[in-house]
Amino acid sequence: MYIVITGVGQLGLIxxxxxxxxxxxxxxxxxxESLCNRLAGELKGxxxxxxxxxxxxxxxxxxxxxxxxCVSSTSSxxxxxxxxxxAKELFGVKRTVxxxxxxxxxxxxxxxxVDNPVDSTSIIARIVEEEASFSDVxxxxxxxxxxxxxxxxxxxxxxPVANMSLKEISLPGNSVLVSILRGPDIIIPSGxxxxxxxxxxxxxxxxxxxxxxxxxxxxxx
Amino acid sequence: xKHIVIIGCGKAGRELAMELSKTDNVVxxxxxxxxxxxxxxxxxxxxxxxxxLDISTLExxxxxxxxxxxxxxxxxxxxxxxxxxxxxxxxVKKVILQVNDTMKKKIFKEEGLTIxxxxxxxxxxxxxxx
Numbered sequence: 518m519y520i521v522i523t524g525v526g527q528l529g530l531i532x533x534x535x536x537x538x539x540x541x542x543x544x545x546x547x548x549x550e551s552l553c554n555r556l557a558g559e560l561k562g563x564x565x566x567x568x569x570x571x572x573x574x575x576x577x578x579x580x581x582x583x584x585x586x587c588v589s590s591t592s593s594x595x596x597x598x599x600x601x602x603x604a605k606e607l608f609g610v611k612r613t614v615x616x617x618x619x620x621x622x623x624x625x626x627x628x629x630x631v632d633n634p635v636d637s638t639s640i641i642a643r644i645v646e647e648e649a650s651f652s653d654v655x656x657x658x659x660x661x662x663x664x665x666x667x668x669x670x671x672x673x674x675x676x677p678v679a680n681m682s683l684k685e686i687s688l689p690g691n692s693v694l695v696s697i698l699r700g701p702d703i704i705i706p707s708g709x710x711x712x713x714x715x716x717x718x719x720x721x722x723x724x725x726x727x728x729x730x731x732x733x734x735x736x737x738x
Numbered sequence: 739x740k741h742i743v744i745i746g747c748g749k750a751g752r753e754l755a756m757e758l759s760k761t762d763n764v765v766x767x768x769x770x771x772x773x774x775x776x777x778x779x780x781x782x783x784x785x786x787x788x789x790x791l792d793i794s795t796l797e798x799x800x801x802x803x804x805x806x807x808x809x810x811x812x813x814x815x816x817x818x819x820x821x822x823x824x825x826x827x828x829x830v831k832k833v834i835l836q837v838n839d840t841m842k843k844k845i846f847k848e849e850g851l852t853i854x855x856x857x858x859x860x861x862x863x864x865x866x867x868x
Contacts, residue, residue, distance in 0.1 A: 571815050573845060594791055595815040602819075607845060621792040628823045 521546065521584045521610075523570035523600050524591030525556060528616060528637075532588065533563055544579045546570045571599045573607055582608040590616040594625070601631040635662065643724075654731055657719070664724050667695070670734045672716045677736045684708035689729035692722035739763050743804045743830075745790045745820060746811030747773040750836070754808065759783040765799040768811075790820050801828045809835040818846050825850055
């Protein structure tokens with residue numbers, strides 16, 4: 518794929534390197550001349566363009582009309598919106614992704630039809646909240662901007678589901694037990710599998726159902 | 739009496755707000771309290787001290803009921819984004835934006851959006867002076 522990244526902060530830089538490693542064609546655009554000079558040395562095989570990406574001429578220089586994706590990760594939300602708008606309306610780029618700096622600006626991203634505004638602040642806040650509040654639960658993986666989580670839950674002695682088989686347990690909707698880790702064994706559960714205290718359960722759950730799932734397995738939150 | 743929203747209280751925004759508030763219902767939005775204070779005691783309208791990119795600011799300024807909206811911040815991209823959103827979401831009849839880059843003026847042309855460009859204006863005036 519050909520991917521154009523505008524605004525090269527830490528996020529843009531890591532992304533450019535990662536995409537390049539995965540053998541995508543990458544072009545980065547940034548306003549700062551000194552940064553671009555440094556990037557030209559640091560990012561091997563990546564096209565570096567120095568300029569203000571909210572100007573169509575600069576996007577044209579990046580051959581953005583050939584891009585599969587335009588990623589806008591500048592520190593200014595109005596600039597990100599304008600860049601995605603130009604990429605889409607003027608150059609026909611199919612997919613636009615932007616980093617949202619202030620979550621209060623999300624509605625504007627939606628009105629201006631940015632395909633995928635990524636609100637990093639809220640995503641991180643949610644992860645920190647999870648890490649801070651549950652000791653028996655660990656978030657292993659977040660998918661679809663955190664809407665789907667794979668979690669690990671340690672079953673305590675007083676768990677309401679201890680010594681019960683799966684078919685006896687009613688789990689909340691939108692969540693499913695994926696596997697049970699018991700000592701060295703990995704069990705893919707069926708209806709007759711019995712949950713024992715000390716088991717580690719791997720479950721997939723939608724974010725809204727997560728609290729109910731934990732309550733069902735541990736008995737408290 | 740028209741309901742007029744002015745976003746950006748710089749020199750042009752301030753003069754316009756003072757003038758229009760004599761006859762119309764004016765709301766001025768700016769993220770700088772100092773700029774809003776500069777309107778002085780004669781200003782007869784509402785001030786909203788907030789970030790125009792936040793939709794709740796536009797609600798506070800009663801943009802839904804606006805007949806006219808002016809986008810006069812010094813930031814072209816902000817004027818364009820907020821101007822387009824005001825047009826699309828609130829369907830305000832007249833939206834006037836200041837855009838200083840001549841190239842962008844052409845690209846963002848849209849029905850119901852009037853884009854004012856300082857350079858063009860000065861050139862027009864200068865031509866008339868001959």
